[in-house]
Amino acid sequence: MSIIKMENISYTYDKKKNIISNLSYEFEKGLVYSIVGKSSAGKTTLLSMLSGLAKPTNGEIFYNDLSLSKINQFDYRSKYVGVIFQSYNLLPHLTAEENVILSMDISGKKIENKKQVALELLKSVGLNEDIAKRKILKLSGGEQQRVAIARTLSFDPDVILADEPTGNLDQDTENAIMNIFIDLAKQKNKCVILVTHSPKVASMSDVKYELKKSDIQ
Numbered sequence: 001m002s003i004i005k006m007e008n009i010s011y012t013y014d015k016k017k018n019i020i021s022n023l024s025y026e027f028e029k030g031l032v033y034s035i036v037g038k039s040s041a042g043k044t045t046l047l048s049m050l051s052g053l054a055k056p057t058n059g060e061i062f063y064n065d066l067s068l069s070k071i072n073q074f075d076y077r078s079k080y081v082g083v084i085f086q087s088y089n090l091l092p093h094l095t096a097e098e099n100v101i102l103s104m105d106i107s108g109k110k111i112e113n114k115k116q117v118a119l120e121l122l123k124s125v126g127l128n129e130d131i132a133k134r135k136i137l138k139l140s141g142g143e144q145q146r147v148a149i150a151r152t153l154s155f156d157p158d159v160i161l162a163d164e165p166t167g168n169l170d171q172d173t174e175n176a177i178m179n180i181f182i183d184l185a186k187q188k189n190k191c192v193i194l195v196t197h198s199p200k201v202a203s204m205s206d207v208k209y210e211l212k213k214s215d216i217q
């Protein structure tokens with residue numbers, strides 16, 4: 001059964017520019033999906049809709065068969081769906097550990113011993129305690145991306161959405177980050193949806209959805 005289902009989705013900015021037309025995709029747990037397409041094809045727009053930040057102009061999106069329009073948006077984004085933005089959106093003057101703990105606080109989920117859990121999550125994405133105590137400003141791009149993933153995992157969402165998660169990373173780091181996403185799908189049964197223009201990321205995914213020119217007006 002699919003965890004997220006898009007039914008005949010269209011999106012129009014300012015009532016004139018039809019970015020996405022009549023798109024129907026389904027997403028299941030345990031799989032890594034990549035959404036590919038040229039620049040300006042509407043990938044980020046699509047991700048915004050899947051994360052509940054933007055409402056489709058037409059059509060409906062379902063999470064576990066429940067329309068997103070009927071789910072509390074705060075709950076959706078802080079409990080069920082983790083979003084990793086292109087710019088990471090980490091707080092630069094806080095440490096990696098503090099960024100993860102902050103996200104736990106915001107989600108409102110009851111988590112015992114947050115500090116310990118934060119360190120374990122950071123360790124699971126390959127960051128040791130020394131790095132965990134460092135401010136974001138003092139981390140490399142690849143390390144920041146790992147923190148962004150750990151932060152998203154802090155509230156154990158079913159779905160992980162990421163916008164160009166390897167966009168600024170070298171090939172080796174891209175592979176390492178992709179392996180984290182693949183593990184999350186295969187070991188933790190997460191549904192991982194990646195927006196990317198990297199053919200490598202697409203080839204490492206289970207399913208590839210391509211936003212084609214014909215989808216754009």
Ligand SMILES: Nc1ncnc2c1ncn2[C@@H]1O[C@H](COP(=O)(O)OP(=O)(O)O)[C@@H](O)[C@H]1O
Nearest residue numbers: 013014019037038039040041042043044045046
């Ligand atoms: N807030 C907005 N208002 C109007 N047009 C927008 C807005 N955001 C994006 N667009 C336009 O929508 C198109 C798709 O953008 P986007 O979803 O960011 O594409 P991608 O992520 O595939 O590069 C682009 O032509 C972009 O200029």
Ligand SMILES: [Mg+2]
Nearest residue numbers: 043044045163
């Ligand atoms: Mg984009």
